[in-house]
Amino acid sequence: MMKDHKLYIVVPCYNEEAVLEETTHRLKSLTDDMIRSSLISPDSRILYVDDGSKDKTWTLIQQFHQADNRFVGLKLAANAGHQNALMAGLEMARRHADIIVSIDADLQDDIEMIAEMVRQYGNGYDIIYGVRRKRTTDTMFKRATALGFYRLMRTLGVKSVYNHADYRLMSRRAVEQLCKYRERNLFLRGIVPLIGYRTTCVYYDRMERFAGESKYPLSKMVSFAVDGITSFSTRPLHLLFHTGLVFVIIAIAIAVYVTYRYLTDDVVPGWSSVILSIWFVGGCILMGLGVVGEYIGKIYIEVKDRPRYNVEETLQEDASGNSDT
Numbered sequence: 001m002m003k004d005h006k007l008y009i010v011v012p013c014y015n016e017e018a019v020l021e022e023t024t025h026r027l028k029s030l031t032d033d034m035i036r037s038s039l040i041s042p043d044s045r046i047l048y049v050d051d052g053s054k055d056k057t058w059t060l061i062q063q064f065h066q067a068d069n070r071f072v073g074l075k076l077a078a079n080a081g082h083q084n085a086l087m088a089g090l091e092m093a094r095r096h097a098d099i100i101v102s103i104d105a106d107l108q109d110d111i112e113m114i115a116e117m118v119r120q121y122g123n124g125y126d127i128i129y130g131v132r133r134k135r136t137t138d139t140m141f142k143r144a145t146a147l148g149f150y151r152l153m154r155t156l157g158v159k160s161v162y163n164h165a166d167y168r169l170m171s172r173r174a175v176e177q178l179c180k181y182r183e184r185n186l187f188l189r190g191i192v193p194l195i196g197y198r199t200t201c202v203y204y205d206r207m208e209r210f211a212g213e214s215k216y217p218l219s220k221m222v223s224f225a226v227d228g229i230t231s232f233s234t235r236p237l238h239l240l241f242h243t244g245l246v247f248v249i250i251a252i253a254i255a256v257y258v259t260y261r262y263l264t265d266d267v268v269p270g271w272s273s274v275i276l277s278i279w280f281v282g283g284c285i286l287m288g289l290g291v292v293g294e295y296i297g298k299i300y301i302e303v304k305d306r307p308r309y310n311v312e313e314t315l316q317e318d319a320s321g322n323s324d325t
Contacts, residue, residue: 007034007044007118008097010089012082013061014051016105020060023105024071030111031070039118045096046071049089052079065315073315080309083186086166088309094175101169109167110204117169117202126174126197130167132206159193161201168192184308243284
């Protein structure tokens with residue numbers, strides 16, 4: 001029995017008006033069942049975080065809150081990005097909840113697994129990851145790039161859970177530890193495994209998006225992958241050094257060869273090899289500068305210490321049970 005534990009479900013939203021009503025209906029039905037089963041407290045809540053949406057997302061959240069105080073809201077003043085919006089919801093939820101589940105609004109993750117996560121929490125786990133069994137709903141390109149990304153992260157020494165996104169349950173103390181990580185370049189899939197505590201996984205089949213458009217096109221996925229790699233590993237910098245060392249060795253070998261041909265009076269003038277070498281080495285130098293630039297850019301963002309997000313409005317009950325905006 002876990003009826004004394006208050007659950008908050010944190011749902012980041014960005015232009016989700018097409019799917020939000022269905023999401024609300026399903027989450028309400030799920031929490032009703034969990035309360036009847038005494039898995040969670042009747043004081044449990046669903047927290048929508050509006051990440052600067054330009055459609056009617058916040059208006060819908062206000063309507064849901066007025067109709068049922070189980071739905072609460074947090075409106076950010078501007079679009080801060082998915083990871084920052086999720087962090088904003090976690091920071092708000094930890095002040096009220098015993099356990100916190102984060103899930104996207106698009107209904108691709110199986111919400112029925114939340115009950116299983118809560119049961120696993122009752123078995124003594126502080127972090128329960130929602131992990132996809134397979135990627136049959138993805139294109140071949142996305143499956144291949146995702147697999148390559150996880151393998152690369154593991155090679156670079158970054159702790160991550162394969163086929164896990166941001167669908168997870170965390171205890172209050174786990175979230176409190178997470179909030180101590182103050183970097184601005186957030187990659188929660190890499191930070192959460194650093195917390196420690198007991199962890200386990202629940203497995204589910206990911207479904208097609210119920211409605212609306214994906215908020216992660218190819219360009220954002222590439223940017224997200226670069227952030228994940230450069231936020232948790234300095235190995236690309238070491239790789240640059242060793243690559244440069246290889247080129248120096250090759251250059252010495254070429255110099256020896258050219259000297260030998262000169263001494264044997266067998267020099268054949270030609271521009272092709274020179275031009276190709278210049279372009280090749282120049283490209284490697286530019287790639288190296290780009291990698292170094294990624295790290296310098298992150299340092300630049302971190303040292304300014306700007307806030308991750310600005311809160312414009314909240315929808316939350318006060319201590320007396322009245323709605324507080």
